[in-house]
Amino acid sequence: MRSVCVVGLGLIGGSVLRAAARAGRVAWGATASRADAEAARADGHDVVDLAEALDRAREQDALVVVAVPLPAVEEVLRALPEGVRLTDVVSVKGPVADLVERVAPHARYVGGHPMAGTSASGWSAGRADLFEGAAWVVTVDEGTDLDVLTDVTELALAAKAHVVPTTAREHDAAVARISHLPHLLAAVLASVGADGGPLALALAAGSFGDGTRVAGSRPELVRAMCEGNRSALLDAVDDALGRLGAARGSLASTGGLAKTIDVGHAGRMALQNQPALSDLTLDLTAPDVLEALRDLGSAGGRIVGLNGTTVLARTP
């Protein structure tokens, strides 16, 4: 089993380190946060400084997991040993891939994004089981290193996540729609509600509570997440503006909202009634395997196991 070096020991990185250790991997970490380092050591984990952590990674040909916020990624990339096996857990994939290409083109990089909560933070918020049952996106672009793709997939499966293979671009477009736009709309809704003054807040119940819940997340984390996915988020916001503007126009002219409400209902039903999944296997040695993996993710499928070079998948 490949050793794992986790750089950054906040909620996600801390949980990766715990999950890797629980799965029996040789695993160590580094963090710029003295508090997180001390807490992790107190919990029995192996935490060293960044240089030593990366030296060890080179010696053991370990998988390095970059788990720092996007603005701190570049500094970590500059310190990497040549030809390192590399992944990350940042919530946006295109910008990280661009950074790797610019700063550490020697690295054998496969992007990752475990889709786990962001409302708490720091080592103390992490858990070994944080990723159980969650999707862990792994990027599959042209020229992706199958050996490192296997490393990242094995790590995600060891954390009891399922793996969703897709391109960096498709990932960023998808999360703009199902994660970043929801945060933006929650902020907008919370603002419009608060504009209604104490009466409005006193009358607020289920729909407003649900619709604004994630506006309670730490603003700096939400900003970093949304701003880091600028290009894809702009597309999603434009889609939302177009739809909300059309609703406005329809309400003002005919008084009707049928199209908006009916299409929205169909969208929610599509979320609730996702198709059942069937088993599928893919051969990692097949010449078109990268394309097959991307198709699997695009179709709403997932990797649930690895057996040698055989990928065990489930797909609609």
Next chain:
Amino acid sequence: MRSVCVVGLGLIGGSVLRAAARAGRVAWGATASRADAEAARADGHDVVDLAEALDRAREQDALVVVAVPLPAVEEVLRALPEGVRLTDVVSVKGPVADLVERVAPHARYVGGHPMAGTSASGWSAGRADLFEGAAWVVTVDEGTDLDVLTDVTELALAAKAHVVPTTAREHDAAVARISHLPHLLAAVLASVGADGGPLALALAAGSFGDGTRVAGSRPELVRAMCEGNRSALLDAVDDALGRLGAARGSLASTGGLAKTIDVGHAGRMALQNQPALSDLTLDLTAPDVLEALRDLGSAGGRIVGLNGTTVLARTP
């Protein structure tokens, strides 16, 4: 204790009839739905046809509670006896007040809106305790009949709700922001998410699930609710469009979302950390009591009891 005649025995009307009966009132109902009528009778309630129900209301000087959907209100109003004590439970108050003024100006009308769930419907979905702990808005406009205001307040308190007094206009503006706009934004978000295809839905988690939950409500109920509050909802939508457009502009130009996210966070905190309430009493015989009641509602306060002509209230 004043008798109660409930017209319409769906979720809300059926729950009002149950709550009134549970509180020891003489209470009966009428409904155009044979299924609801049979189910209510089977549960031991007194259900008669509309003409007989309103005849009895005249004989007993009962409070008539109109609990039919907005499009069916006018027909009920046309059948009312002269000078009837009248309230309603429709989710929008200005349009109902306008209808009463036009069709049944003789009625002693005080509008009401118990803020309880709408995702299920029909008699079978109702419960005697549906309104426990909920806000029940009672409209206090110029010339409001204090005697009927007292009737409606007593009914709401008997159902264990608290009463929020406000004008029809302020009510409609508030619910546009905290109920109707959330439904519209949930529909927009669900549509934008579904546009992302199977991959997006496969990655959707907490924020998208929360933000689209009410898009799963029955479309015809959501449409009736939102379309019925057209004018106030247009204002709320314009506020949302302005804020989302500003976020779009900021993201496109500077890449920053600080203002949107920070103001939204403050709004959500205002919802979560509403000020503690202190006791207050109001005298229903005071000359400025209508204004005092409206001020109570505007400030985020509520009526929690009635003792003769003394209103027991709580206010921030």
